[in-house]
Amino acid sequence: MSLRESIESAHRDRQNSGLWRKLNRLESAQGVNIVCDGKPLVNFSSNDYLGLANCDQLKQATAQAAEKWGTGSGASHLVCGHFSLHDELQQQVAEFVGAEKAIVFSTGYMANLAIPAAFLSRHDLLVQDKLNHASLIDAGQLCRADCKRYRHLDANHAREIVQQSEAQRTLIATDGLFSMNGSTAPMKPLQQLCAEDESRLLLVDDAHGWGVLGEQGKGTLAQQGAAPTGPVLMVGTFSKAAGSFGAFAAGDAVLIEHLIQHARPLIYTTALPPGVVAASQAAIRLFTQQPWRREKLHENVATFLRLAKEHRVERLPSSTPIQSVVFGSPQTAQEASKFLLNRGFLVVAIRPPTVPAGTSRLRITLSADHEAEQIAALVRALAEVPA
Numbered sequence: 001m002s003l004r005e006s007i008e009s010a011h012r013d014r015q016n017s018g019l020w021r022k023l024n025r026l027e028s029a030q031g032v033n034i035v036c037d038g039k040p041l042v043n044f045s046s047n048d049y050l051g052l053a054n055c056d057q058l059k060q061a062t063a064q065a066a067e068k069w070g071t072g073s074g075a076s077h078l079v080c081g082h083f084s085l086h087d088e089l090q091q092q093v094a095e096f097v098g099a100e101k102a103i104v105f106s107t108g109y110m111a112n113l114a115i116p117a118a119f120l121s122r123h124d125l126l127v128q129d130k131l132n133h134a135s136l137i138d139a140g141q142l143c144r145a146d147c148k149r150y151r152h153l154d155a156n157h158a159r160e161i162v163q164q165s166e167a168q169r170t171l172i173a174t175d176g177l178f179s180m181n182g183s184t185a186p187m188k189p190l191q192q193l194c195a196e197d198e199s200r201l202l203l204v205d206d207a208h209g210w211g212v213l214g215e216q217g218k219g220t221l222a223q224q225g226a227a228p229t230g231p232v233l234m235v236g237t238f239s240k241a242a243g244s245f246g247a248f249a250a251g252d253a254v255l256i257e258h259l260i261q262h263a264r265p266l267i268y269t270t271a272l273p274p275g276v277v278a279a280s281q282a283a284i285r286l287f288t289q290q291p292w293r294r295e296k297l298h299e300n301v302a303t304f305l306r307l308a309k310e311h312r313v314e315r316l317p318s319s320t321p322i323q324s325v326v327f328g329s330p331q332t333a334q335e336a337s338k339f340l341l342n343r344g345f346l347v348v349a350i351r352p353p354t355v356p357a358g359t360s361r362l363r364i365t366l367s368a369d370h371e372a373e374q375i376a377a378l379v380r381a382l383a384e385v386p387a
């Protein structure tokens with residue numbers, strides 16, 4: 001079989017099993033009211049939790065920075081692409097999350113890919129939650145350490161694995177707020193496990209929790225009375241609640257310095273452009289200056305939960321802006337998504353390998369910009385999705 005024939009055959013298999021993916025084409029700005037593939041829709045699939053991706057303050061910050069600093073950063077951080085703007089953002093982030101130091105990465109995917117490989121080598125161990133984001137799973141393939149996964153949220157299982165190992169160094173990695181089911185990691189027991197032995201480190205990828213959970217949106221660690229200090233390293237993204245782009249790692253200075261020395265996806269890529277950095281800075285200012293955004297978001301979550309209960313919409317347990325309704329097969333999840341599309345809602349079906357086989361679902365994300373009536377209309381439609 002030729003290369004082309006085998007690719008086409010794999011495509012047919014993918015189509016027949018309901019796993020074919022397609023690009024949804026946005027013809028408006030990101031937000032709650034969008035035009036997608038020519039159709040006006042109410043969007044329940046974006047990670048723009050606070051409605052910052054198209055807000056005036058971020059747009060002005062981007063435009064002003066581009067005017068002053070230009071559009072491209074021109075080089076990697078360690079050559080001459082690291083501007084004073086990047087430094088200011090790093091200090092702002094570190095202060096905000098309560099860490100000694102922070103470093104910016106070009107994406108959250110790259111931050112997660114970088115960290116295990118930077119800290120671990122052949123005689124080491126990477127232990128991670130079974131439902132961690134793909135970037136952390138892929139990081140396991142890139143680093144040379146032994147890789148193990150523990151049952152979702154089960155810190156005791158993580159402990160068993162760690163204690164059975166004779167690894168020299170151990171990195172335990174978990175999402176903070178899990179992107180596909182809205183659960184949150186048990187920070188204190190994982191932190192405790194790492195604090196017990198100086199060869200251990202905890203990596204918390206709080207791509208979705210940062211800006212959303214905890215006091216002022218400091219994230220899942222803060223919500224549970226923890227912080228990125230000592231053996232805890234935190235990753236956050238600017239691409240979700242912050243309405244911008246890029247990511248950071250925050251923690252003790254010695255850990256961050258180690259990343260500057262060894263994190264290949266940081267070293268060998270061009271630094272974020274000035275306009276993007278300025279938008280991220282503006283977003284962090286708004287986290288504190290506009291608490292109403294987070295308050296409205298959580299009010300919207302409460303409205304969704306109340307109405308879902310009233311209409312008997314079965315969903316995974318979550319009190320966060322990420323709500324999932326599991327259908328099982330990819331085809332039924334796709335059909336449910338199409339049903340909602342015909343009612344004017346964008347709720348994308350999430351299928352394997354993004355979620356485990358048999359758990360294809362509708363992932364509903366709430367935003368501060370949703371109106372109560374939009375949420376009510378979605379819940380009514382959800383209750384009518386044919387079984």
Ligand SMILES: Cc1ncc(COP(=O)(O)O)c(C=O)c1O
Nearest residue numbers: 107108109133179207237239246
């Ligand atoms: C949990 C989690 N971590 C990391 C990432 C990657 O972040 P980025 O989009 O900045 O690459 C995502 C989503 O994209 C995510 O959902």
